[in-house]
Amino acid sequence: MSLSWIVPAIIHGLGIGLTFAATGYACVALWAIGKARRTITDSTQKPQPVTVLKPLHGAEPRLYENLHSFCLQAHPDYQLVFGVQKQDDPALAVIQRLREEFPRHAIALAVDSRVYGSNHKVSNLMNMLPHAQHDWLVLADADINVPVDYLTRVTAPLADPGVGIVTCLYYGIPGPSFWSRLGRLFIDDWFAPSVRLSHAFGSTRFAFGSTIALRRDALQTIGGFEALCDTLADDFWLGELTRRAGLRTVLSEVVVGTDVGESQLKALWSHELRWLRTIRSIAPAGFAMTFVCFTSPLLLLGMCLAPGPITTGLALLGGAARVLLHFLQRRTSDRAFAWHEVLLIPLRDTLLLMEWAAALAGWQVRWRGQVMHARSGGSAP
Template sequence: MLTLPALSEVLGTALILAACAYVFLAAIALHKSRAPRLAMPASSGRPVTVLKPLCGAEPRLYDNLRGFCRQHYAEYQLVFGVRESTDPAIDVVRRLQREFPERDIQLVVAPQVYGHNLKVSNLINMLAAAKHDWLVLADSDIDVPDNYLSHVVAPLADPGTGIVTCLYRGRPGGGIWSQLGTQFIDEWFAPSVRLSQMFGSQRFGFGATIALRRDCLEGLGGLATLKDTLADDYWLGELSRRQGLRSVLSSVVTTTDVTETSLASLWAHELRWLRTIRALAPAGFAMSFVCFTLPILGIGLILAHNSYNFVMACAGMMARWWIHFTQRRGRDWQGAVYEAWLVPVRDLLLFIEWTVALTRWQVSWRGQVMNAKGHDPA
């Protein structure tokens, strides 16, 4: 039987090995995912409808929506939707209609609610105005390059494709909390996705972008199937995979605004993400503690503080900071250096959030309190 000191040594070493294995593999996955600037794919000639549900005058809303009006694509329709006639986002859409008269831009104002998920209700109302059979569902707070649409819809030409989705990087709105939120996206979420992709996973479906054909959507039971789910983006991919269709992670990476201005707002947002992940993949969530590199390495050294573990932990720490700097590649280098001190804060806060996410299922989303542990919509 192992003595307590021996057990501590084994446990500490195991934690350090697990944390190092994750961070090294994540760094490799990020390196492998780097690609030169994408050339424009040959046009499929298929017209596309982009559905953009809106709610309120978000920061940079005009700039983000304007990017969708400037796409290098032959024929596409933009459908914006709000629930209330007093929504300030309406003024932004009207401005775009005046600025781009050549674009097919429609606004749907419809208060009908079909379930607990108000975003899905909005999309159901908007879908009636969609003219085309290739659909792109895109969040309101993403910024996209001019070739976004052509790359995102290209895989839909293959009948074996169910959905196409995009990764995204964060853009902080200013202040420490938005910087930490950006690091959550760039240094935890994105590396985890790239690592899953490297090992062949197709369990992708991110609300920033979901592209699919209308016949695929109807084959899943339509948007009404998702009216009471929290993770509607995930379930669009999961249900299509159950039909034998492939999920594609696009080569396009979009940008999302991170606007949290307080610890409370950041905490609520990230806790919603974590509890949703826990509901969808409980085993994976339980093991995800190895992703919180610096706290796990610290705990491992406390339990097993020998020279071999110290060297391994130092190597793991270097890899963790490499991820921080490589994810800021091509952007503000001075900002990356300044924010490097936030890396241990980011990892520790995420570890605490993960622990709290184990305790309950309730999440807060756009003023609603919902239960993350939803039922399988199928």
Template sequence: MTLPLPSAWWLLVALCCAAAVYAVCAALTMPRLGSMAEVRAAARRARSRAPVAVSVLKPLCGAEPRLYENLATFCEQHHPSFQLLFGVSSTADPAIAVVHRLQAAYPQHDIELVVDPRVYGSNLKVSNLMNLAARARYDALIVADSDIAVEPDYLDIVTAPLADPSVGVVTCLYQARSIGGFWPRVGALFINEWFAPSVRVAHSTGSRAFGFGATLALSRATLERIGGFAALKDCLADDYLLARYARDHGLATVLAPVVVATDVIEPTFGTLWLRETRWLRTIRSVNPAGFASLFITFTSPWLMLGGVLAALLAAGSAPLAAALAGSGGSTTAALAALGASTAGSIIARGLLHARSSISWRMFWRDLPLVPLRDTLLALQWLAAVFGSHVVWRGVRVPVANPEAGETRVDGATRSVPARGVSPRGAPTRRAAVEVSDGR
């Protein structure tokens, strides 16, 4: 059933105004988390406390661009006591040579390579983590994705909150760096100007319903309390659910002020589309209500719609004027609302782009991409609404698997009994997937 024209008209006006309000909030919250002053203050507070020895678990798969440079930042930490555990599942993995380079360059650090092919479930990343966790020497653990680069105070800052027994998981945001040409630049805008601001807005309203693979710091006691990494072995959104399971036990999720860097390397439109729709469908699988509300965050399409409607009204469109009169409204009120929302959206979107850019050169270079980025995101959201699969490393994986004997719980497909491994631990023919958070 369609809405009467007057109601539909005022609904569009209200949505344009709501999108403008969100854009303003996103722009204003940008400097509040991850600013240099806040990071320096957090580092000073962390160094004033007794340091926590920590084991860093880094699951690897393949030699990504800048892998050595990213992993080396974990070797440049000011933290006095840490262990670096790098895990691969095959002796032929090219990441092994990168780890050997690290061991040669930083002989003073505790760097261990774990090559273990054992698979415990459909999520190969979690199987890798289970193999790494068995070699961890310390009670504080950090899980961090392979394409993350960090500052020297990183370990101090993210481990400090674990001294509070009410804290379950510490996570952090990330800023994207484009590696390559045009499409990596577009992909970096996805993270820097949509994903990160949406988290900041949610955080400023008190939400803590997140967990990012860029960093997940927790104690061994917390991990054991939620059932270990084994509880995630068949989960698609393993990072989100790790923090979620800790919250289910009454333990808080803390968003650390430090912002790490991540690389965007997708060279083509097709690879970028697959990656970003995978992120959005994963969000849909674990948070359907939050996913449904995302449409209001795509600023440019709403801005353009508001401008078109305002232009039609200003030009004296008879059908629209009649619709307004029939609903008890006025052309003047609608024009004022649309004018304010359009102007507010333009200013806020420009401010958000400026605060997300690391230099004025980058600001002007990528400014023409902003409408493309927002419109592409809206189309990807629509695709994610109707899609039922994600693609990871060429493997097509259902978001929800109705296969007999399996149930889907919070984004996880659980087998009863588990069918990811044979009774002797050897992998079966069931397709496995290695997933990360949304990067």
């Protein structure tokens, strides 16, 4: 009996499977985004005093604009604590400008070079914490831009003693370069929908440097920032350790902006590869299946392996869902439609697939001039 039909049948089945997987993911991601939009609620909790911790490192593009958004908060009682590790850090000039512009604001500054582990950002936070006047804390990266009601809304869930942290998703704010616009799509079209999908199915195993709000007692429960000083993914582990302590993670309805400033492919590749290898270190099994998220190349490969009406129909449905997801994400971030960016979708998905493959091939990442290894658990040497 001839078995010559087996290999073609396997290839055909693989093509249909890839097409079905990519289409299924795009459709379910659309559902998750729609579900999140329907569950937005407003809080009526009385605001509590809050300290915002902002670790800084250099004069990043749009640093003034981003920090300025934190000075415009409608919250009735909040303090800003900025931290740098060098006396000549260019960010100091921006902080001085804000102090002059907002003389009535409670703005503290920690300039401290002490390092406690391999993660310099965590060392910065440890040096800043003694300056915090309040027991409700908000950590936010330097490149984050927020609306005026941000502090009131993100801290409201902390009134529940069972809540450990509150975290925020974010959308990309691109610079003028082509590569920064492509980097924005990494966040808006892949990262944010994947988190929405995970959250829709009940997972809260995440925390993002865009925002982490927590009470001082929750921080003390996990051993303080000292417990994070040798971790690469410090934001994730801050959430993970509070979850292990029996406290819940809340994904806020607030979506903040983050700068995407890469002007060259090399810089974009390095940044996104660091993200992907960090995600791999945290959830290796889930990361191995991430390829189903890269819709365009999978649909093309599926049609090439199994040409026919079934794959064509699935591919049309998957392609339409992918484009609709792109525009829904523009609405989520309150940004105007950019119809020409639809043309970037195939390139964006293909670059992601290549980065995913590269992330599987090693652990080394570069972050703020340091070479680190995203080993199991996200630790760094």
